[in-house]
Each structure stands twice: as C-alpha cells, then as structure tokens.
Amino acid sequence: MNGWMGKIAKIDLGSLEQETVAIDDEMRRRYLGGRGLGVKLYTDLCSAKTDPFAPDNALIFMTGPLTGTVMTSGRYAVVSRSPLTGTICDSSSGGSFGAVLKSAGLDGLVIQGRADHPVYLYVHDGGIEVRDASSLWGLNTQQTQKAIQEQTPAKTSVACIGPAGENRVAFAAIMNDKDRAAGRGGMGAVMGAKNLKAIAASGSQTVAIADPEGYKAMNARIERIVDKNPVTGKSLQVLGTSVLVNIINAHGMFPTENFRRGMFNDAEGTSGEKIAESLLQRQSACYKCPIGCGRTTRTKNKHGEGPEYETVWAFGAQLGVSDLTAITEANYACNELGLDTITMGSTIGCAMELSETGAWKEKLDWGDASKLLALVEDTAYRRGIGAELALGSKRLAEKYGRPELAMQVKGMEIPAYDPRGVQGMALSYATSNRGGCHMRAYMISPEILGHPVFLDRFSTVGKAEIVALFQDISALVDSTVLCRFLQIAMGISTFTEMLRTVTGLDFSDEELLKIGRRIYTLERVFNNRAGFSRGDDTLPPRFFNEELQTGSSRHRVVRLEEMLDDYYSVRGWDKEGVPLPRTLAELGL
Amino acid sequence: MVKFYGLLRRQVQPPVLEISTAELNILQLLQLAERRTGQNFLDELLDPEKKLLTGTIILVNGENIRLKQNLETRVSGGDTVDLFSPAGGG
Ligand code: SF4
Numbered sequence: 001m002n003g004w005m006g007k008i009a010k011i012d013l014g015s016l017e018q019e020t021v022a023i024d025d026e027m028r029r030r031y032l033g034g035r036g037l038g039v040k041l042y043t044d045l046c047s048a049k050t051d052p053f054a055p056d057n058a059l060i061f062m063t064g065p066l067t068g069t070v071m072t073s074g075r076y077a078v079v080s081r082s083p084l085t086g087t088i089c090d091s092s093s094g095g096s097f098g099a100v101l102k103s104a105g106l107d108g109l110v111i112q113g114r115a116d117h118p119v120y121l122y123v124h125d126g127g128i129e130v131r132d133a134s135s136l137w138g139l140n141t142q143q144t145q146k147a148i149q150e151q152t153p154a155k156t157s158v159a160c161i162g163p164a165g166e167n168r169v170a171f172a173a174i175m176n177d178k179d180r181a182a183g184r185g186g187m188g189a190v191m192g193a194k195n196l197k198a199i200a201a202s203g204s205q206t207v208a209i210a211d212p213e214g215y216k217a218m219n220a221r222i223e224r225i226v227d228k229n230p231v232t233g234k235s236l237q238v239l240g241t242s243v244l245v246n247i248i249n250a251h252g253m254f255p256t257e258n259f260r261r262g263m264f265n266d267a268e269g270t271s272g273e274k275i276a277e278s279l280l281q282r283q284s285a286c287y288k289c290p291i292g293c294g295r296t297t298r299t300k301n302k303h304g305e306g307p308e309y310e311t312v313w314a315f316g317a318q319l320g321v322s323d324l325t326a327i328t329e330a331n332y333a334c335n336e337l338g339l340d341t342i343t344m345g346s347t348i349g350c351a352m353e354l355s356e357t358g359a360w361k362e363k364l365d366w367g368d369a370s371k372l373l374a375l376v377e378d379t380a381y382r383r384g385i386g387a388e389l390a391l392g393s394k395r396l397a398e399k400y401g402r403p404e405l406a407m408q409v410k411g412m413e414i415p416a417y418d419p420r421g422v423q424g425m426a427l428s429y430a431t432s433n434r435g436g437c438h439m440r441a442y443m444i445s446p447e448i449l450g451h452p453v454f455l456d457r458f459s460t461v462g463k464a465e466i467v468a469l470f471q472d473i474s475a476l477v478d479s480t481v482l483c484r485f486l487q488i489a490m491g492i493s494t495f496t497e498m499l500r501t502v503t504g505l506d507f508s509d510e511e512l513l514k515i516g517r518r519i520y521t522l523e524r525v526f527n528n529r530a531g532f533s534r535g536d537d538t539l540p541p542r543f544f545n546e547e548l549q550t551g552s553s554r555h556r557v558v559r560l561e562e563m564l565d566d567y568y569s570v571r572g573w574d575k576e577g578v579p580l581p582r583t584l585a586e587l588g589l
Numbered sequence: 590m591v592k593f594y595g596l597l598r599r600q601v602q603p604p605v606l607e608i609s610t611a612e613l614n615i616l617q618l619l620q621l622a623e624r625r626t627g628q629n630f631l632d633e634l635l636d637p638e639k640k641l642l643t644g645t646i647i648l649v650n651g652e653n654i655r656l657k658q659n660l661e662t663r664v665s666g667g668d669t670v671d672l673f674s675p676a677g678g679g
Binding site: 230231232234235236238239240241242243244246247250251252272273293308309310438439442444445448449450451452454456484485488551552 | 594595596598599633642643644645646648650651652653655656671673674675676677678679
C-alpha cells in the first residue's frame with residue numbers, strides 16, 4: 001500500500017489483548033488518517049457517555065498518509081475525549097514521533113483499558129511490547145525519554161507524560177522528541193488514567209511512494225515554494241512565532257491581564273525580536289522541516305525550547321508579567337512536567353482576577369513573576385492552590401461563583417488574540433469543536449496577516465463561509481498529517497498533489513475539502529450527542545459587553561449573532577447547530 | 590514617527606525614525622525613510638513593481654493601509670506608521 005503502512009494496532013491495557021486491523025479503502029478515502037481517521041475510530045468505539053478517565057475510553061495515536069514522506073511530516077495526532085472540555089478532541093505534535101511510528105510498521109495505535117501498574121509500550125516491527133514503567137512513574141518528561149532511550153535501540157522516539165499527566169491534571173500534555181507537545185485538551189491526563197507512562201517507537205520500514213519520479217520533482221518544487229515565501233523562508237526561521245507579539249499588540253488585541261485590555265505596555269520586551277537578540281541560541285526544526293520555527297533558548301540558569309508566541313503571551317501579557325526569563329522558565333517547567341502552556345497561563349490569569357475581585361482569598365497579583373514557577377509545579381502535583389488551578393479556568397471560576405471570569409469556550413482557554421479585534425476569529429473560537437482554540441480556523445491569517453488575501457477584521461460579512469472553509473481545510477491538513485505552517489506558502493491544490501503522488505489515489509481538491517467537512521461534521525455530531533449545541537457556541541460575556549478601551553480595537557465588541565445563523569446555514573446545520581439529515585446524507589455519515 | 594519591526598530590524602537600528610515633513614504618501618515616506626536610514630529595506634515590504642507583498646502590514650495610527658488607500662495613503666507630522674515585514678505564527 002502506498003502512503004499508509006496499512007495497519008493499526010489495538011491494545012487493551014487491562015486484558016493485554018492485542019489485535020491488528022487493516023486500514024480499508026473506505027477509511028483511507030473518507031478519513032485519510034491523523035485527526036480524521038482518529039475521530040472516526042474513536043466515534044465507532046466510544047459513546048458520548050464515555051468518561052474520559054474510564055478504562056473503556058479510547059486513546060488513539062494516529063499518523064497520516066503523508067507522515068514520514070514530504071517536508072514537515074514527522075507529526076502525529078492524538079484523539080480522545082477531552083477531560084477539560086468533554087468534547088471530542090484531537091491534539092497534534094511535531095518532532096519525529098509520527099514518522100518513527102510509521103517506520104515501526106504502524107499507521108496508528110488504539111489504546112483502551114487501564115493497566116494495573118505503570119507501563120510503557122514499545123512499538124517495533126508492527127507489534128507492541130508492554131513494558132513495566134514502575135521505575136519511570138514520577139519522572140519528568142525529559143528524564144522519562146532519556147530513561148526509555150537507554151532501554152531501547154538508537155533513534156527510538158518517545159512520547160510520554162510527566163507528573164501532570166500522572167496526576168490527571170485536566171490540561172496535561174503529551175511530550176515527544178524532548179520538547180514537542182500534543183498540548184491542548186488534556187490528552188496527557190487520559191494517558192495517565194490508563195497508567196500509561198509512554199509510547200516508544202523504533203523501526204526501519206519505509207513508506208512506499210506511488211510515483212517516485214513525480215515525488216522527487218514535486219519535493220524540489222515544494223522546497224522552492226517554501227523557500228521563496230517570505231514567511232516560511234525567512235520570518236519564521238529568524239524570529240519564530242513570537243514575531244506576532246508586536247503585530248497583535250499594534251492591532252490593540254493582545255490580551256492583557258485576563259483579556260481586560262488589548263495592549264500590553266511591555267509587549268516589546270517579550271517580543272520575538274527581543275527573544276532573537278537575547279535568549280535565542282539557535283532555531284530548531286521538526287523532522288524534514290526546512291522552516292524550523294522552533295527556538296532553542298538559554299536563560300542564566302537553564303536551557304530548553306521556547307517560548308512560542310502563545311506561551312510568551314500566556315505567562316506574559318495575560319498575567320501582566322514582562323520578565324522574559326520568568327516566562328521562559330515557566331515554559332521549560334511546563335515542558336518538563338507535561339502541561340499545556342496556554343491553559344496553564346490563562347488559568348493563572350483567571351485566578352489573579354478572582355483574587356483581585358475578592359472572590360478568591362488567595363493573593364495573586366498582576367505582574368508578579370516570582371510565584372510563576374511554584375504555581376506551575378504545584379499544579380502538576382496538585383499541591384495547595386495548584387490543586388485548584390489543575391481544574392482549568394472554567395471549573396475554577398465556577399467554584400468561586402464568577403464563571404464569567406474564565407476566558408474559555410466549551411472549557412478550553414482562548415489563546416492570544418482578543419476576539420473583539422477580529423470578528424472572524426471570534427466565530428472560529430465560538431464554533432470550534434474542541435473549544436477555545438485558534439487552530440481550527442486560523443482567521444488571523446486573512447484578518448491580520450493578510451494571507452492568502454486580506455480581509456477587514458471588523459467586518460462580519462462573509463466571515464461564516466470563510467470560517468467554515470478554513471475549518472474544513474484545517475481538518476484535512478490535520479489528517480494528512482502535515483504542519484499547518486505549510487498553508488502559509490501553499491494552497492489546497494498542493495496538498496492534493498502531495499496526496500496523489502504519495503498514495504496514487506486520484507484525489508481532487510473538491511474531494512479533499514469534502515473529507516475535511518466530513519471530519520468536522522462527525523466531530524460536531526459527537527459533541528451534539530454529548531450535549532453541546534448553540535448555547536455552547538459562544539464566548540465569555542466580557543467580549544460582548546465590555547469594549548476595549550485603548551488602541552486600534554477600541555470601542556469594539558464581538559458581534560457573534562451577526563454571523564452564527566449564516567454559519568449554521570453554510571454548514572447545513574439547523575438553528576440549534578445540529579447537522580440536518582440531508583447534510584449527514586451528503587457526507588455519508 | 591516610523592517604527593520598524595520584524596526582519597526590518599536587522600537593517601534599521603534604532604528601529605524608530607522621527608520624520609517631520611509635509612504631507613506625503615506611504616510610498617514616498619518609505620523612500621524617504623530609506624534615504625534617511627541609509628538602508629535598503631523596501632524589498633522586505635514591496636515587490637519589484639513597488640506593490641505591497643502578500644503579508645506586509647503597514648499601520649497608520651493602528652489602521653491598516655489596505656483598508657485605506659494602500660501605498661497612496663497620506664500621512665503627515667503627528668502620525669505613527671508601523672512597518673511589519675510579512676510574518677506568520679500561531
Ligand atoms: S514549521 Fe515549525 S512546527 Fe512546523 S514542522 Fe517546522 S519546526 Fe515543526
């Protein structure tokens with residue numbers, strides 16, 4: 001089989017039963033791999049009643065047909081039900097783990113059950129060995145990877161959890177290849193609930209390519225496209241993602257102190273430009289990636305990866321903190337303990353506002369960087385007030401009677417773009433299938449950064465169609481599985497060409513968009529069954545009722561109602577946001 | 590006042606330039622800024638036909654010139670002009 005390895009392994013950690021299932025034509029043509037196939041397998045196995053921490057909940061690691069082939073193809077997707085949101089969730093990570101999993105002979109792994117003691121899985125030659133991980137339990141993610149690599153052949157890649165996952169913190173991450181994170185939605189906590197410390201993979205199998213000659217020529221062409229593009233060929237390499245700090249701040253929508261303001265006085269001091277001239281040691285890259293947006297950095301006492309834009313914000317402006325060293329070391333700590341930086345930082349911001357209003361008696365002050373590390377560590381171990389932060393902002397704010405102070409959608413914390421300054425992004429947040437996330441439809445691209453075309457960020461006209469289209473394209477790319485930054489330099493037809501060349505299947509652009517739509521709709525159907533509907537496609541009241549006061553987004557609020565009906569209609573959903581029977585029939589669901 | 594961000598900072602330091610001049614358009618301002626700084630940075634922002642590159646962001650008092658008159662947008666003394674080379678992230 002070209003593109004796919006053709007096999008998915010299933011294992012029950014309770015009974016230790018294993019089986020291998022073949023990837024059939026229908027799976028390939030209708031869901032591709034990665035997020036799409038993961039969601040399909042998940043919804044076949046689990047119901048909307050499945051508790052994320054119950055043994056029967058499935059945790060699915062999935063690669064795609066392009067994994068291990070073209071540039072940026074080291075990635076993988078993890079799919080399960082999120083303990084943070086209760087929605088279906090997929091989380092994606094870079095590095096090389098995805099490519100190595102395929103070299104071990106598998107397209108993916110479906111894990112159910114709970115081990116009666118800590119274990120890790122060693123995947124090689126198309127099979128799985130269950131190994132004792134009792135001595136690894138309690139180690140951080142760096143120590144875990146190192147320890148497993150000492151027990152396995154050279155070039156073994158490890159995806160693991162740290163103490164946060166072991167302690168089932170609702171936003172625990174899975175970390176691989178040192179500091180790459182499947183960060184959002186608490187997939188690490190699902191892994192911890194299974195007593196599964198890590199998955200290690202190694203192998204030497206290669207992915208069969210349908211058209212080797214065409215593949216060579218295509219790769220050379222794609223490399224030129226990426227190299228010529230000023231963003232992928234230059235900006236991301238030199239300045240990383242934090243180049244956005246000054247840009248978003250200048251648009252008056254850089255969320256400051258729990259989204260109370262849209263401009264941060266010290267944005268400059270935490271910008272990508274500043275990181276490049278101070279902490280940056282070198283850029284770092286995932287498997288076969290010529291872009292290399294990663295930042296290897298060093299503070300006076302430590303070194304590690306990051307911070308990326310979202311993390312600079314989450315531990316910076318969101319908390320009123322301008323100490324770049326403190327931000328960076330909080331990032332390192334999250335990597336080591338296995339925590340999502342966005343939810344961690346945003347939840348501390350929520351706690352600071354709760355503290356300021358007197359709703360919470362704990363004293364946490366805006367701008368106080370001195371407690372950051374302790375707060376992060378205490379969260380991972382659920383110690384003291386960390387046990388409360390481990391709930392995430394929604395449950396924390398509800399507990400103290402001020403639910404409106406959690407800056408979240410469906411329980412997931414909104415990232416670093418104030419939606420009052422960018423209406424399409426507001427719709428994207430509100431309708432995202434995994435909650436407040438920028439990666440379902442990155443409307444910042446057209447509304448702020450001007451690619452592929454420039455759109456007026458304050459207009460609501462036509463945004464519904466574009467958000468739905470971007471959501472479908474994102475679901476598609478997440479199922480191939482390639483890095484989303486490629487979309488900056490190339491349109492859907494290039495993805496179609498890559499899929500045709502590698503798999504030999506005659507995909508068309510239209511068919512691929514339909515695959516994206518099918519995946520997005522299937523996720524929605526699951527969420528509907530889990531009780532989510534129109535009332536959940538919303539944002540915290542702050543964004544409707546409180547105007548931003550300074551900068552070029554001043555006097556703006558979100559006008560969601562102008563877009564939501566249009567959005568449902570574009571999607572073929574009813575007024576409550578439930579897909580209509582004809583929509584399901586069209587998509588073959 | 591003209592402020593330089595992103596890749597432009599590799600050339601223009603310090604990244605702020607005060608220009609007091611009569612009213613002029615953005616293209617003229619950029620050309621004047623090149624002369625004043627002695628640096629050729631226009632190709633980070635414009636294509637060879639002197640059109641905005643996809644992704645270039647130029648703000649006048651926080652507003653994108655693409656929503657005004659593009660490079661024809663007029664500016665004068667008290668205006669702040671932010672120049673960002675094409676960028677991405679997420
Ligand atoms: S662009 Fe960045 S995140 Fe994407 S594959 Fe390359 S290094 Fe990884």
